[in-house]
Amino acid sequence: MTAVAPHRQVDAVVVGAGHNGLVAAAYLAQAGRSVRVVERDTVPGGAVSTIERFPGYRVDRGSSAHLMIRHSPILDELSLAEHGLHYVDCDPWAFSPGTDSSAPIVFRTDLDATCASIERAVGAADADAYRRFVGVWRPRARAVMESFYSSPDPARFATAFSGLTGTATTARTGPIGRRTGAMASLTQELMASGDSLLDRWFTAEPLKAALAWFGAQSGPPMNAPGTAPMIGFAALQHDIPPGRAIGGSGALTAALLRRLAADGGEVLLGHAATAIVPCGDHWRVETDGGPAQCATTIIAACHVLTTMDLLAAGGHDPDTLRRWRSQIVVGxxxxxxxxxxxxxxxxxxxxxxxxxxxxxxxxxxxxxxxxxxxxxxxxxxxxxxxxxxxxxxxxxxxxxxxxxxxxxxxxxxxxxxxxxxxxxxxxxxxxxxxxxxxxxxxxxxxxxxxxxxxxxxxxxxxxxxxxxxxxxxxGNIMHVEMSIDQMFFWRPHPDLAAHRVPGADGVLLAGASTHPGGGVTGASGRISARLALRRRR
Incomplete structure (x- = not known):
């Protein structure tokens, strides 16, 4: 571990060495910024880490399948393959067991093979419906995924879906106009519950159950509003299936650490942050594992409530912190x-x-x-x-x-x-x-x-x-509930949704608490890094 001189200032300090914190640090170091990561744990990666739980076994501590980051630009932009990250396609990418009246359903990357399996299991009608479902929801899921890698601005979100009105199953006409009516219809479908989506498209309960359980991996039950897109993500698996990082989920973390080290970044393990304190024209992160870390930009990539504890210890307005806490639903x-x-x-x-x-x-x-x-x-x-x-x-x-x-x-x-x-x-x-x-x-x-x-x-x-x-x-693996009122421009709170902390210029937010939420995406780390680089310019 690198020895650090007391109070040596760097461009950025990242609090938390989860995968979002490491993604943020890697982008900053790649751009030539001096960056230091402080982490309370002695194992980097947070929920994207792998350790030897049993002799000879490499066991994930959190995530295992990487569904979303393979659809992102992060792997290529940071050249992580050159730093040892190798994915193998999960194909089949899912399956559900058979019942007394139906065969197992096997979901392959190849759509034809998947539809053939559905037909064997529950009949041709639902197999044909699944093919149409993928055709409609694939572009929608791509648009949602694209929205995940930018700040959650309502105008940008609307623009991402403006070309998809033709995928709406109904389009009202009248005084508001055909195009506006089609957008309203599309929005209604995106805001629907997963169960209502499934009942609209399919007949066989085993197929509905498999897709509902796939969608429920984000946490909310599929009878909740706004959960239809979580099922719609299944369509994307026929483009790029989930990936398994060779060596365990922590192989992503290991590649990020090598990328960061190659660009001069530092990671200090066993250094739990205790306060984020304003200090003249910069910020000071106090830790219980060594000297304070000073920087012009702080990226808090830990749980948002942990971040609020650090801000409170640094003297941030307690009434504001209390108001934010009251509206953040951890569940x-x-x-x-x-x-x-x-x-x-x-x-x-x-x-x-x-x-x-x-x-x-x-x-x-x-x-x-x-x-x-x-x-x-x-x-x-x-x-x-x-x-x-x-x-x-x-x-x-x-x-x-x-x-x-x-x-x-x-x-x-x-x-x-x-x-x-x-x-x-x-x-x-x-x-x-x-x-x-x-x-x-x-x-x-x-x-x-x-x-x-x-x-x-x-x-x-x-x-x-x-x-x-x-x-x-x-115990919430998503940090904050993934219900519709805690997503996009409401996550984790409307005041904080832009990955910035009002009243604390230079403190940025990353991690599962922020847009776009939990899962292995790296998205919030990329967003916060781009904000930090823009701020420096």
Whole structure:
């Protein structure tokens, strides 16, 4: 670790070495700015990191599949492939198990293959509908994705969708005019719930359940307004599927660190920020791990409530901070993760014979066949109870990346929703964790009989664990709820949506708390870096 002289000023200090903070730092260093990153953890990357949980296993601490950053300009702009980052396509990119009356559905990058699978599973009508669905929602999803990589300006957002009015299923005419009516119709469809979208397009419940569970990965249930685009993102997977970074999710972090070091940037681990303090014409970040760090620009890439604690410690107006806090909805957790070291991968019955050698294990195992299971799980969580049948996503990426497990062994990561951070009846997660993890394993065993007997190692990350280890307050992996009122120009608060802190010129915001939200995007890091470079000019 590089020794740092006390109070040596740099152009920018980034608080938080999650992937958004590192993306911001890498862009600044690439542009010739001196930059230093301070991080409380001794492991860089935050929720995009990989460690040895069990001997010989490389286990992700947070994310596993990278869906969105592969659709961004970041990988090319920072030349991360030249710094060791290599993705393998997840193809199939998802599958859902069969039922008594339907075969499994396998989602391939190739649209024709996917439609053939849907036809085998639930019939030709829904296969044809899915093809039309992708045709309509692919350009919409591209527009949403494009909007993620710019500041959330309402005019820019409207411009991104202005060419898509022809994709609206209805277009009102009359006094407001055909074009305005078409835009109103498109906006209504974008603001619809995911469930209403699915009911409009499809008939078979297994297909609806698979797509609803895919869309629900952002947290909100699919009966909430504004969740239709979350399902629409499925259309983009036929352009570029999710990617698995070879070596684990943390391989993205490792490449960013190498890129940053090559351009002279510094990362100080074990240096928890304690205050962001105005200091003449610059800012001072005080830490409990060493000397204060001074810079003309601060990029706070940690949780927004943590940022407010740092600002409060530096003397920022308490009434303003209190008002912001009162309108930011952290929520009550989303779910939990169970990491399994095994001597075999799950064996799902009735899969087609024309799959690649790795079978379906390259994809998201969407282990839900009925939306009622999703609704029951969410309802249980809303009253502080554990779901009787958790909704699970199983990922067996050791099938496509043998570096993750010892020879002859496998690693299965399971994400399960919904699990509340605050449990009813005064229960603690130290008490409830084993029960919840057993329910997750039982759900895998339901779809892959006998899998539970192949488990050798288990590591459980409850909502409380996610908060303690990764700083995800309230156990919310998205920092702030991804409901429509907490997105775009309202995220995390209208005053803060431009990635700037009013009354603190030079303090910028990044991270999952800000637009465009959680997930592995790097978008907010790129936005904040561009703002910092523009400010210097």
């Amino acid at each position: 009550d957790g989303i779910g939990m993760a169970v990491r399994l070291g095994t001597d075999a991968l799950p064996e799902y019955p009735d899969l087609p014979s024309d799959l690649p050698a790795h079978g379906v294990h390259s994809g998201l195992g969407l282990l839900v066949t009925d939306r009622a299971q999703l609704r029951r799980a969410h309802s249980s969580a809303s009253v502080g109870e554990l779901p009787q049948r958790p909704a699970c996503v199983a990922m067996g990426y050791s099938a496509i990346d043998p570096t993750l497990a010892p020879p002859g062994k496998h690693l299965v990561n399971v994400w399960a929703q919904w699990h509340p951070y605050r449990l009813a009846g005064g229960r603690t997660w130290s008490e409830a964790g084993p029960e919840a993890a057993a329910a997750v394993v039982a759900e895998l065993d339901r779809h892959a009989p006998g899998f539970g007997d192949r488990i050798v190692h288990t590591h459980v990350q409850t909502p409380a664990d996610l908060e303690q280890e990764l700083g995800l307050l309230g």
